[in-house]
Amino acid sequence: xxxxxxxxxxxxxxxxxxxxxxxxxxxxxxxxxxxxxxxxxxxxxxxxxxxxxxxxxxxxxxxxxxxxxxxxxxxxxxxxxxxxxxxxxxxxxxxxxxxxxxxxxxxxxxxxxxxxxxxxxxxxxxxxxxxxxxxxxxxxxxxxxxxxxxxxxxxxxxxxxxxxxxxxxxxxxxxxxxxxxxxxxxxxxxxxxxxxxxxxxxxxxxxxxxxxxxxxxxxxxxxxxxxxxxxxxxxxxxxxxxxxxxxxxxxxxxxxxxxxxxxxxxxxxxxxxxxxxxxxxxxxxxxxxxxxxxxxxxxxxxxxxxxxxxxxxxxxxxxxxxxxxxxxxxxxxxxxxxxxxxxxxxxxxxxxxxxxxxxxx
Amino acid sequence: xxxxxxxxxxxxxxxxxxxxxxxxxxxxxxxxxxxxxxxxxxxxxxxxxxxxxxxxxxxxxxxxxxxxxxxxxxxxxxxxxxxxxxxxxxxxxxxxxxxxxxxxxxxxxxxxxxxxxxxxxxxxxxxxxxxxxxxxxxxxxxxxxxxxxxxxxxxxxxxxxxxxxxxxxxxxxxxxxxxxxxxxxxxxxxxxxxxxxxxxxxxxxxxxxxxxxxxxxxxxxxxxxxxxxxxxxxxxxxxxxxxxxxxxxxxxxxxxxxxxxxxxxxxxxxxxxxxxxxxxxxxxxxxxxxx
Numbered sequence: 001x002x003x004x005x006x007x008x009x010x011x012x013x014x015x016x017x018x019x020x021x022x023x024x025x026x027x028x029x030x031x032x033x034x035x036x037x038x039x040x041x042x043x044x045x046x047x048x049x050x051x052x053x054x055x056x057x058x059x060x061x062x063x064x065x066x067x068x069x070x071x072x073x074x075x076x077x078x079x080x081x082x083x084x085x086x087x088x089x090x091x092x093x094x095x096x097x098x099x100x101x102x103x104x105x106x107x108x109x110x111x112x113x114x115x116x117x118x119x120x121x122x123x124x125x126x127x128x129x130x131x132x133x134x135x136x137x138x139x140x141x142x143x144x145x146x147x148x149x150x151x152x153x154x155x156x157x158x159x160x161x162x163x164x165x166x167x168x169x170x171x172x173x174x175x176x177x178x179x180x181x182x183x184x185x186x187x188x189x190x191x192x193x194x195x196x197x198x199x200x201x202x203x204x205x206x207x208x209x210x211x212x213x214x215x216x217x218x219x220x221x222x223x224x225x226x227x228x229x230x231x232x233x234x235x236x237x238x239x240x241x242x243x244x245x246x247x248x249x250x251x252x253x254x255x256x257x258x259x260x261x262x263x264x265x266x267x268x269x270x271x272x273x274x275x276x277x278x279x280x281x282x283x284x285x286x287x288x289x290x291x292x293x294x295x296x297x298x299x300x301x302x303x304x305x306x307x308x309x310x311x312x313x314x315x316x317x318x319x320x321x322x323x324x325x326x327x328x329x330x331x332x333x334x335x336x337x338x339x340x341x342x343x344x345x346x347x348x349x350x351x352x353x354x355x356x357x358x359x360x361x
Numbered sequence: 362x363x364x365x366x367x368x369x370x371x372x373x374x375x376x377x378x379x380x381x382x383x384x385x386x387x388x389x390x391x392x393x394x395x396x397x398x399x400x401x402x403x404x405x406x407x408x409x410x411x412x413x414x415x416x417x418x419x420x421x422x423x424x425x426x427x428x429x430x431x432x433x434x435x436x437x438x439x440x441x442x443x444x445x446x447x448x449x450x451x452x453x454x455x456x457x458x459x460x461x462x463x464x465x466x467x468x469x470x471x472x473x474x475x476x477x478x479x480x481x482x483x484x485x486x487x488x489x490x491x492x493x494x495x496x497x498x499x500x501x502x503x504x505x506x507x508x509x510x511x512x513x514x515x516x517x518x519x520x521x522x523x524x525x526x527x528x529x530x531x532x533x534x535x536x537x538x539x540x541x542x543x544x545x546x547x548x549x550x551x552x553x554x555x556x557x558x559x560x561x562x563x564x565x566x567x568x569x570x571x572x573x574x575x576x577x578x579x580x581x582x583x584x585x586x587x588x589x590x591x592x593x594x595x596x597x598x599x600x601x602x603x604x605x606x607x608x609x610x611x612x613x614x615x616x617x618x619x620x621x622x623x624x625x626x627x628x629x630x631x632x633x634x635x636x637x638x639x640x641x642x643x644x645x646x647x648x649x650x651x652x
């Protein structure tokens with residue numbers, strides 16, 4: 001087992017595309033870290049640099065104590081699972097799994113024993129003589145995982161391994177993969193664009209956007225304390241409500257047309273520079289709807305109702321035509337056009353600097 | 362009844378489609394049958410009118426033509442016999458095909474997988490060598506070959522066929538490699554193999570049908586080439602096409618000997634094409650079934 005240390009990684013592709021821009025990530029020994037971001041954010045490129053399939057423009061990569069910058073992939077002692085599985089089509093499932101062991105020139109008996117052990121673990125014993133073409137996508141994924149596990153590498157690198165599966169299979173594999181990683185205790189770097197996968201599976205989540213690392217933390221840290229405006233908008237479903245505001249005397253947050261005016265406590269006000277453009281963010285579960293408003297509640301009107309069964313998401317229209325989403329229990333049965341009052345959970349307000357995108361609180 | 366009407370139209374459709382198949386087959390296969398007949402006829406029977414189609418009934422078949430064609434003494438000088446020409450064809454065509462396919466495959470792999478400077482221009486240059494009719498470069502090539510002492514040599518004519526086969530191989534194989542996901546080699550490289558091992562163990566087995574399909578085309582091209590070999594290898598290392606042409610020249614035309622020689626000459630190609638026909642189909646339809 002080994003840790004992965006990525007230091008100031010930069011990858012510039014021909015045509016001057018900065019795919020990865022000064023990214024530093026540390027994955028502790030045995031840790032499951034998910035690299036999360038929209039497509040084209042540089043997460044896969046980062047992973048490929050760690051694998052040695054791509055050579056970084058600058059920066060250092062350590063696997064364990066070894067600096068692997070110039071080391072070919074074969075010598076890095078890693079396993080890589082591809083989005084399209086990349087099973088060798090002309091080889092049976094057995095030979096696919098045995099392939100890395102043959103590279104290591106292990107004796108035949110040991111190859112056989114280890115392939116069967118892995119097949120047992122993944123419940124694919126009965127599929128070993130089949131070619132990849134005759135396997136379902138779930139089975140193919142298991143064989144691909146088998147090929148990764150069988151050589152007992154220092155590090156697992158997984159590139160969107162669940163993206164090509166249908167939803168129910170994906171949920172099953174998520175659980176299984178997490179369990180497998182815990183059982184094996186192998187340091188894992190997992191790339192996905194699916195925030196649910198990231199939240200459910202990762203011990204830590206690293207969020208990337210436009211080649212830059214936005215935030216690294218536990219899933220709850222990233223959810224509760226987004227470090228940048230991008231993280232706030234990217235993580236969470238429905239996405240966080242964001243509004244352009246400035247801090248004015250009162251103290252309160254006021255939007256440009258003055259129709260929206262939210263009084264805030266002085267502790268928060270002290271962190272915000274006065275009269276500079278800010279963005280205010282609040283999650284839908286931190287807006288509380290009451291059908292009989294009292295003083296201090298913000299008046300609003302129900303604009304759209306989205307019942308999800310276990311909860312209902314209301315789109316609310318505030319003065320000045322601002323829309324915000326609020327979650328409510330299904331017992332609160334409101335109709336479009338109903339006048340309601342909204343209480344903002346002020347302790348859970350997020351304030352961002354517009355210029356830098358960084359969280360002020 | 363509608364079912365019986367359906368049956369009738371179904372049967373009619375079957376008959377029409379079988380007729381069409383039969384007609385097509387007749388169109389393509391009859392010349393071969395005619396050539397085969399000519400090869401087992403006595404000289405007099407070949408040109409007889411009305412033509413004789415049925416051996417044993419209309420004429421007495423003979424294998425004499427094959428015997429004459431295959432003997433090393435019956436026709437022309439010692440070096441200039443059909444068995445020699447056939448051997449030359451096999452050596453030249455086989456070598457040219459193997460070398461062109463290997464070199465072309467490696468070139469195509471490099472173009473497909475690596476960032477090559479000026480890739481589009483280079484590929485176009487390779488293709489452009491096939492753009493003008495070969496006859497146009499006949500004289501320059503003849504002069505160059507003469508300066509280099511290449512006429513009447515195995516190396517010269519083989520080199521020429523390799524050169525003319527290469528662009529085709531590069532373009533065909535580049536198309537195939539582009540269809541093979543690069544993740545295959547990457548997976549193998551992560552699994553502990555070098556790039557060369559990954560290519561050998563993973564990419565080549567995948568590309569093999571395509572290589573066979575390409576080889577068929579290159580071989581046929583070399584097998585059929587007439588103009589250059591006639592001009593360059595007049596004295597030695599002549600292949601079968603100029604030899605066949607020579608037979609016409611000897612007094613009266615020996616149709617039945619020509620037919621016998623032609624039958625022998627097409628056999629290796631037919632056998633090879635037939636042996637790889639499944640690969641050929643897969644090779645040609647390669648891109649259509651991936652991902």
